[in-house]
Amino acid sequence: MKQSNEAFWWSLFSAGGVAAALFLPAIVVLTGFVLPFAEGDTATRHEQLRELIGWWPVRVLLMLVISLSFFHCAHRMRHLLMDFGVRSTPLLLAVVFYAGAITGTVATVVVISRL
Amino acid sequence: MSASNGAAAQTTEESLEARMADKTITLEVFRYDPAAGGDPTFQRYDVPYRSDWVVLDALNWIKDTTDGSLTFRWSCRMGVCGSCGMMVNGLPKLTCSTFLKDYYPDPLRIEPLANFPVQRDLVIEFDGFVEKLKSIKPWLIRNDQRDPADGELRQTPKQLAQYKQYTMCINCMLCYSACPEYAFIPGFIGPAAIALAQRYNLDSRDQGQAERRKLLGVQEAVWECTFVGECSAVCPKHVDPAAAIQQAKVTSTIDWYKRFLMPWGKK
């Protein structure tokens, strides 16, 4: 009985759902609102933030959150289109979306490791 | 309340009843007779409106008084047998639990359950559904050869609670009618069959999980589901088949990683 490989993509999708729901909002609030509007000198805060990102567990966490969110999005979009009846080219659909997520992951790793 | 007030209330109630007696509600009913050939049509019937009537009462009134040829299934009239499922204004419903008063004064459109072949009028063909239920081995599988003399297999209330919700299914097939994936892929084993598989998988007396997990790990089982969630939304028994599918996806994913990381492991 042929077992489906969909399980693999689904696991990235659900991990991405957790990452996107729990960590992304926290990161956005922290870096987009709390830090920019906090009291004190902007330059120092910027330095502090860079120092934080220089710490490797933080980098790995960031990469994971961003990459898994890409996979979450890719899987959802692929199935959304299928729900809307785009079903004649399932392989193409999978390749386009997951290749997009993989590209996004590579870009994330490159950008973050250069920070 | 004074006596005169009580009498007034009674009169209002009576006149309300009297007025209701003349009220009617329109049912547009799907008609199809394969023997006669031709395309399906919709036939309009004006039915007396009673606030305590359900759609099934209206259909029975039509059959008894106006048109004996109208064909539909029903049995218990109390939401237990699961045979009276139809589309009411486009949504799958048990017609014995769907009140006319929730639609009055608008007309109602009654159609056979969506996503199933129609046999005649409101009667659908459900052999495929029964085959799907059977395919997931819905019985207690035991590796030991027990016989009744060995006594009961006991269970704590907590163990029962693990799967009890999934035993509430009445096989009404509303969840299949609501599922857009099933509409696309008739081979999808679907919500109720997966809920039934979980009913046994989560039963402490059962030892057939390994067998059933293989059945559930194929594409046409849990993996056709894209978590639309309509199955649970329409289920009249709150079985929550969408939750069963999610649970089965998790176990199926664990199995996938086990096979991937330990290909030499037990197949």
Ligand code: SF4
């Ligand atoms: S899971 Fe609910 S909707 Fe589906 S067949 Fe069972 S009772 Fe009906």
Ligand code: FES
């Ligand atoms: S007639 Fe039995 S459930 Fe409606």
